[in-house]
Amino acid sequence: MDIIRTEGLTKKYGSFTAVDGISFTVEKGTLAGFLGVNGAGKSTTVNMLSTLIEPDGGTAEICGMQLGKDNGEIRRRIGIVYQQNCLDDILTVRENLICRGVLHGASKKKAAESLERLSGILTLDDILGKRYGTLSGGQKRRCEIAAALMHTPEILFLDEPTTGLDPATRKDVWKTVEDLRKNTGMTVFLTTHYMEEAAAAGKIIIIGKGRIIDSGTPFELKEKYASDHVRIFCKPEAVGRISYKLAGMGFAPERTDLGLDFPVPSTIEAIEPLNEVRALADGFEVLQGTMDDVFLNAAGGVSPEK
Numbered sequence: 001m002d003i004i005r006t007e008g009l010t011k012k013y014g015s016f017t018a019v020d021g022i023s024f025t026v027e028k029g030t031l032a033g034f035l036g037v038n039g040a041g042k043s044t045t046v047n048m049l050s051t052l053i054e055p056d057g058g059t060a061e062i063c064g065m066q067l068g069k070d071n072g073e074i075r076r077r078i079g080i081v082y083q084q085n086c087l088d089d090i091l092t093v094r095e096n097l098i099c100r101g102v103l104h105g106a107s108k109k110k111a112a113e114s115l116e117r118l119s120g121i122l123t124l125d126d127i128l129g130k131r132y133g134t135l136s137g138g139q140k141r142r143c144e145i146a147a148a149l150m151h152t153p154e155i156l157f158l159d160e161p162t163t164g165l166d167p168a169t170r171k172d173v174w175k176t177v178e179d180l181r182k183n184t185g186m187t188v189f190l191t192t193h194y195m196e197e198a199a200a201a202g203k204i205i206i207i208g209k210g211r212i213i214d215s216g217t218p219f220e221l222k223e224k225y226a227s228d229h230v231r232i233f234c235k236p237e238a239v240g241r242i243s244y245k246l247a248g249m250g251f252a253p254e255r256t257d258l259g260l261d262f263p264v265p266s267t268i269e270a271i272e273p274l275n276e277v278r279a280l281a282d283g284f285e286v287l288q289g290t291m292d293d294v295f296l297n298a299a300g301g302v303s304p305e306k
Helices: 042-049 071-077 093-103 108-121 137-149 167-184 218-225 236-248 267-277 291-298
Strands: 002-013 016-027 031-035 057-062 078-081 155-159 187-192 203-208 211-216 228-233 259-264 283-287
Touching: 002 042, 002 187, 016 042, 016 057, 016 187, 016 203, 016 211, 031 042, 042 057, 042 155, 042 187, 071 078, 078 137, 093 108, 093 137, 108 137, 108 167, 137 155, 137 167, 155 167, 167 187, 203 218, 203 291, 211 218, 218 291, 228 267, 236 259, 236 267, 259 267, 267 283
Parallel strands: 031 187, 031 203, 078 155, 155 187
Antiparallel strands: 002 016, 002 057, 203 211, 228 259, 228 283
């Protein structure tokens, strides 16, 4: 079942088209990665899907509801974690989250029940009484996620949620999100610059200059846009002979300080050339294509880093 479906979704600012007729679907319960460089249209798309800005063309269905017609119901079914923290620095964590629950229409009692449930899941018990402004970056991110979940949404939009966090904190935040998704069946729609985060997605959608470039599973996109590499370690006197054998099989090895390096279409296709030269080699390793390779090749060589 598709929980997000867009057809020709478009947003313009004067003569500039930020999102140019994009169409895609996201299946319920999945983690979907939405990738693109700065200015590609990621945040604009999220803002349209979350009813914050009105599209100039196209249609979208969120949780079976029509964007533009059922916006109130859509808002009740989604949660959003933005790049920037949004909670009040002066209020305590408990006060912030109770307020957020009430703003979503819950009674104070229901909001307190939601907070108790989320506090255990997100390990907030020790900081509930602390002022939000005094917390570390990782603690604040967990609170922002809790705020987005106070009304138990069906979809959680994460707009570059780990930007600026150190690697250990990013890992903790992602473990929390993934545990929630697996335990509740919630759909997660992620925009990110970190390719290792995108690699965990069930589906990846790549956007560039407001248009969809491609989509698929990480494996499908790696097969299409990334090559595996074989590194052969050998003595200098063996380099020429190994190169000659590999060239005869249609490979184009490049010399390195430690031996030779050559691309292969897939990992399985490294077996035959390695068997051919095994008697001449001291060792080897096969390096699989990465999501960085996919992004760089699909987006036309533009770096995903800020």
